[in-house]
Amino acid sequence: MVIIKSRRALAANGQPEPPSMLRMFRKGLEVLTGSSQAEEALRLIFQPTENIGIKINTIGRRAISTYPETAVTLGLWLGKTFGCEDKIIIWDRTNEELKEAGYRLSRSEGSLRIMGTDSYGIGYGSQPVINRSVASLFSKIQAELVDSTISLALLKDHGIAGITGGMKNYFGAIHNPNKYHDSNCDPYLADLFEIDLIKKKHRLTILDALRVQYHRGPAYHPQWNERASQLIFGFDPVAVDVVGWKLIENLRAKKGLPSLSEEKREPTYLQTAENLGLGLARLNNIEIIEEEV
Amino acid sequence: MRRRDFLQRTAAGSGWLLTYNSLRKGQRLLAVEASPAAGLSRVEARYYDRLPDREIKCRLCPRFCQLGDKERGFCGVRENQNGKYYTLVYGQVASYNIDPIEKKPLFHFLPGTMAFSLATAGCNVACKFCQNWEISQMRPEQVQSRYLPPEVVAETAAHYNCPIVAYTYSEPVIFYEFMYDTSLQVRRKGLRNTVITNGFINPEPLAELIKVVEAIKIDLKAYNQDFYTNYVRGELKPVLESIKQIAHSKVWLEIVYLVIPTLNDDPKEIRQMAHWLKTEIGPDYPLHFSRFQPMYLIKNLPPTPLSTLERLRDIALEEGLHYVYLGNVPGHPGENTYCPNCGQLVIERYGYTIKKISLSGNKCRHCHQTIPGVWS
Numbered sequence: 001m002v003i004i005k006s007r008r009a010l011a012a013n014g015q016p017e018p019p020s021m022l023r024m025f026r027k028g029l030e031v032l033t034g035s036s037q038a039e040e041a042l043r044l045i046f047q048p049t050e051n052i053g054i055k056i057n058t059i060g061r062r063a064i065s066t067y068p069e070t071a072v073t074l075g076l077w078l079g080k081t082f083g084c085e086d087k088i089i090i091w092d093r094t095n096e097e098l099k100e101a102g103y104r105l106s107r108s109e110g111s112l113r114i115m116g117t118d119s120y121g122i123g124y125g126s127q128p129v130i131n132r133s134v135a136s137l138f139s140k141i142q143a144e145l146v147d148s149t150i151s152l153a154l155l156k157d158h159g160i161a162g163i164t165g166g167m168k169n170y171f172g173a174i175h176n177p178n179k180y181h182d183s184n185c186d187p188y189l190a191d192l193f194e195i196d197l198i199k200k201k202h203r204l205t206i207l208d209a210l211r212v213q214y215h216r217g218p219a220y221h222p223q224w225n226e227r228a229s230q231l232i233f234g235f236d237p238v239a240v241d242v243v244g245w246k247l248i249e250n251l252r253a254k255k256g257l258p259s260l261s262e263e264k265r266e267p268t269y270l271q272t273a274e275n276l277g278l279g280l281a282r283l284n285n286i287e288i289i290e291e292e293v
Numbered sequence: 294m295r296r297r298d299f300l301q302r303t304a305a306g307s308g309w310l311l312t313y314n315s316l317r318k319g320q321r322l323l324a325v326e327a328s329p330a331a332g333l334s335r336v337e338a339r340y341y342d343r344l345p346d347r348e349i350k351c352r353l354c355p356r357f358c359q360l361g362d363k364e365r366g367f368c369g370v371r372e373n374q375n376g377k378y379y380t381l382v383y384g385q386v387a388s389y390n391i392d393p394i395e396k397k398p399l400f401h402f403l404p405g406t407m408a409f410s411l412a413t414a415g416c417n418v419a420c421k422f423c424q425n426w427e428i429s430q431m432r433p434e435q436v437q438s439r440y441l442p443p444e445v446v447a448e449t450a451a452h453y454n455c456p457i458v459a460y461t462y463s464e465p466v467i468f469y470e471f472m473y474d475t476s477l478q479v480r481r482k483g484l485r486n487t488v489i490t491n492g493f494i495n496p497e498p499l500a501e502l503i504k505v506v507e508a509i510k511i512d513l514k515a516y517n518q519d520f521y522t523n524y525v526r527g528e529l530k531p532v533l534e535s536i537k538q539i540a541h542s543k544v545w546l547e548i549v550y551l552v553i554p555t556l557n558d559d560p561k562e563i564r565q566m567a568h569w570l571k572t573e574i575g576p577d578y579p580l581h582f583s584r585f586q587p588m589y590l591i592k593n594l595p596p597t598p599l600s601t602l603e604r605l606r607d608i609a610l611e612e613g614l615h616y617v618y619l620g621n622v623p624g625h626p627g628e629n630t631y632c633p634n635c636g637q638l639v640i641e642r643y644g645y646t647i648k649k650i651s652l653s654g655n656k657c658r659h660c661h662q663t664i665p666g667v668w669s
Contacts, residue, residue, distance in 0.1 A: 059363055094434070118434060128590065135421075135590050159348070159361050175435055178369040179419050179526070216346050219362035 001243050002233040003290045004028040009210050009229040016069040016210055023293045025074055028206070028233040031289055039081045045203050046148055048082050053146030053201075054090045057153050057169050058101035064220035065101035066154050066208055072103075074152065074206070075112045089113040091141045093172045117141055117173075124175045132191040136174035148203045151237065155209040155244040157217035157224075161185040162260045162267030163248055164218050165241040166205035170198050184265055190273035193237060199278070205240040207232040214251035226251050238270055238279025239286045245270070246283055333433055334383035334440075338371050339470055340498050347376035354417045354466055354494050355531040368467040369432040370415035382413035383471045385438040386446075387428045388462050391453055393645040397489050398620055400579050400630065401666025402508045402545050403457060404640060405647040408487060409450035412462030413471065414438070417493055418527040420514065421590035422553060429463035443475035447482045461489035469498060476505040492535035493527050499538055508545040508667065511536055515550075515557035516566035524556060524591075533569070540574035545667050549581045549620065552597045552605060563605045567612035576615045576633075577665040582606055584621035603627070634662035 004024045011017050026038035033041040046052055054075055056066035071090050079085030086109055092098055095105055095116040106114045117123065117139040124137035142149065153169035160181045161168055167189050171177035180188035193199060209232055215224035228247065234240035245267055249259055260266045274281035340352040344359070351358045351366050358366035360373040370382045389411040394403055397410075414436045416429035423429055428436050441449070450458045458479045460472045465488050476486040486506040491514070494502075503509075513532060514525050521529045539546045548570070552558050570580065582605050584597045602619050606627055609617040619627030623644035630640035637659040641649040651658040655668050 061363075124435065130590060159359070175432065176369065176430055178365050178367055178432070179430070181367070182526075216348075216361070218364070219347060221346060 001236070001239055001286055001288045002028050002031045003230050003243070003288060004031075004233065005230040005290065005292045007229060007292075009231075010227060014211070014227075016067045016073075018069050018073045020293075021070050021073040022077060024231050025077060025206075027291055027293045028231055031291055032233045032235070042078065042081050046078075046082070050082075050147040051087045051089065051145060052078055052082075053141060053149040054078075054088065054152050055142070055149055055169055055172065056090060056092050057164075057172060058092045058097040058103070059172075060154070060156075060218060060220055061097065061100040062102050064154065064156065064213060064218070064225075065097075066152055067210070068102045068104075070208055070210070071152055072112065072114075074150070075114075079112055085112045086110055089115065089141060089146055091115055091117070091139075093139075094118045115141070129195055129197065131195045133187055134174075134180065134191045134195070136176050136192070138197055139173045139175075142170075142173040142201070143197050146201065149198075149201045150203060151205045153205070153207055154213075155207045155232070155247065156213040157215050157248055157252075157260075158265075158267075159217065160265065161189070161269065162265045163241065163245045165207050165244045166237050167193055167241050167269070167273065173198065184268050186267075186269040187272045189269040190276050190278060193273060193278055194276050202237055203235070205232075205234050205237050207240055207244045209244060209247060212247060212251060214248050214255070215257055224255075236279040236286075238273045238281050241267070242270055242281055242283055242286060243288060333381040334385055335374075335379050335381070336383040336470055338378040338380045339473075340495070341378040343376060347373070349373045349376065349378045351378065352495055353469055353498055355528055356417060365432070366417075368415045368417045368464075370413065370467050380468065380470050382415060382433050382438075382468045383474075384440050384442040385413050385433055385471075386411050386441040387414045387431075387433070387436045387438045388412045388425075389441070391455060392459065392461075394457055394459075394487070395642065395645040395647070397459060397461065397487065397510050398549065398581055398583075398618070399487060399508055399510055399545075399547050400581070400618060400640070400642075401547065401616070401664070401668075402487065403485070403667060403669070404650065406457055407453070407455045408457035408459035409446070409453060409455040410459040410461045411441070411446065412460070412465070413468040414463065415467045416464040416491075417467050418464070418491055418525050420526075421524050422551070422585065423589050425462045426589045443471065443478040446475045447478035447484065450479065450484055451482045455484070457485050457487055459487045459489060461487075464493075465490050466494045466498075469494075469502070473502060473505060476502075480505065491525075491527065492532040494535060495531070496534065496538060499535055503539065503542045503544050506544060508547070509539050510547045510549060511539070512549050512551065513566070516562045516569070517557075520557050524553075533573075536570075537573055540578060546574070547579045547581065549583055551583045551585055552602060553585045553591065554594050554597055554601065556591075556594070558597070558601055558605065560604065560608055564608050564612060567609040567614055571613045576613050579616040579618060580609055580614055581618045581620045582609075582627075584619070586621070599625070630664070632657040632660060632662050632664065635660035639664060 008020045029041035035041040058065040075088045128135040151166040151169045158164040212228045270281040342350045347362045365372045414431045414433040487508040492511040615633040628642040639651045
């Protein structure tokens with residue numbers, strides 16, 4: 001795992017600075033892949049012919065969603081690197097949520113595509129994909145339009161799941177996430193990720209921890225929202241979320257709040273995911289490199 | 294409202310007039326006009342508590358979903374918006390149709406009449422064998438819906454000479470506010486309301502609902518909690534409580550039990566269930582054993598063998614229930630009503646069709662035994 005911090009990540013108005021974002025992305029991927037060149041790192045992860053999806057989370061609208069400044073900066077960089085912006089799709093469930101989070105929708109040829117599953121002609125598949133406890137229709141963006149995906153999720157405390165990060169972001173790829181919030185979303189989140197349409201396409205998690213909602217999430221509550229000015233990168237979808245969880249616990253402890261375990265909402269789905277072979281759920285087993293730009 | 298006013302008002306949305314005029318008895322229509330997200334209803338929900346930090350707790354069904362801002366309940370149709378809870382499906386009808394009342398099935402409630410039947414998206418359970426999963430397991434923005442407010446539903450039912458409006462197909466509990474308000478309008482027209490439900494509702498909203506409807510059919514999915522956990526994602530106990538609550542009211546009640554081979558067809562359990570029904574609500578409420586057909590997430594099991602259905606019916610009769618029917622087996626004698634006193638045939642059915650009724654008012658024409666139900 002790689003944590004990239006930057007004091008200049010957020011401008012005085014609290015919004016991300018695109019040049020700083022780009023520096024953080026470049027550094028994160030260089031360190032993660034061991035490449036000296038960030039573009040080379042991208043080429044190690046993605047094939048030039050692939051359509052790449054950037055799954056973001058916009059349920060919290062402008063107050064608490066993946067920042068457009070972050071996602072669009074990443075999308076444009078990917079497009080420039082592979083010479084074709086319209087092979088990059090920034091997406092989430094609905095156009096309405098995307099717009100309210102500050103995104104400008106686009107499906108134009110030659111430019112970055114930004115769209116919701118409810119866009120005209122997209123929608124969900126017609127038959128449920130079944131795996132263990134999960135049976136869901138998949139967004140056609142995830143199922144048909146993209147070959148590989150980046151989960152660019154906002155790190156937040158979650159009243160039921162414990163935390164919401166890169167894995168839970170994929171709840172936005174199915175039609176019925178409301179059915180999978182029982183028992184701390186466990187085992188549903190792990191069972192969902194195990195489906196080939198996600199597991200085989202997922203290449204990278206980038207957790208947006210520029211500002212972290214460490215309590216009473218996933219809704220925005222400014223009194224429990226803290227500037228952390230970091231992005232967390234990893235190929236292992238479970239380990240990245242474990243690192244994010246640790247960050248939330250640290251912030252909670254600093255503010256004198258009980259741990260998630262004390263509040264009976266520890267994200268147990270991460271251990272379930274490890275049991276399914278999806279990644280590492282024990283912090284002791286995860287190598288973490290921190291850098292600052 | 295005059296008919297012309299009604300038509301002018303409802304024709305405002307393109308396509309509605311055409312759909313309205315083309316609706317015929319027995320025809321199932323999915324509304325053709327997509328309901329954009331912006332067109333979701335935003336009517337404040339009933340039965341919820343406001344909690345600190347803009348959270349809410351829903352009290353409509355036994356799930357008691359506790360939700361933060363922007364989150365939806367398990368049903369997918371009720372959303373917390375800035376600490377206030379809203380139903381998104383008020384008037385947002387995803388499916389409507391004119392059905393025989395026997396299709397619900399309600400066998401002791403105005404036999405041979407038609408019910409204007411409707412549903413919105415959403416459900417508060419997730420049955421793996423759902424027949425209507427394409428609306429029940431969806432969020433409202435994922436289905437095509439048409440806005441039919443309560444007065445339009447009542448007017449439409451009256452226009453088509455349907456004496457009954459049925460809230461059905463998906464799960465009416467989750468569109469409670471719409472159902473309740475529509476029921477009031479329907480009564481004003483002199484029509485009657487029926488609810489086809491899983492019974493997974495809390496006592497307080499059920500008590501209010503009972504005041505405005507005339508009949509309720511409950512799908513009792515099994516008589517063991519494991520089945521409810523593994524195949525329904527619900528709870529048995531609240532459903533049994535609902536059955537008792539309804540039976541002790543003035544509302545007519547019938548119970549349907551879908552028999553799924555190997556999953557909920559244990560004769561011992563059926564005997565226990567029949568015994569419980571007789572003890573708790575008496576022998577006179579009809580119990581229907583329905584034949585399962587493979588669908589949705591359970592496609593690996595065969596249709597229920599007729600011999601299983603017949604055996605379970607015999608068990609329920611042995612336990613002392615008076616009216617035990619078989620469903621989805623057209624032409625079988627188990628579709629008919631027999632007088633529990635003289636054993637004579639009093640209502641002969643074929644599928645959803647009534648062939649003969651031998652009742653004088655509410656009494657058997659042969660021996661004058663009262664046959665419980667709502668007959669006129």
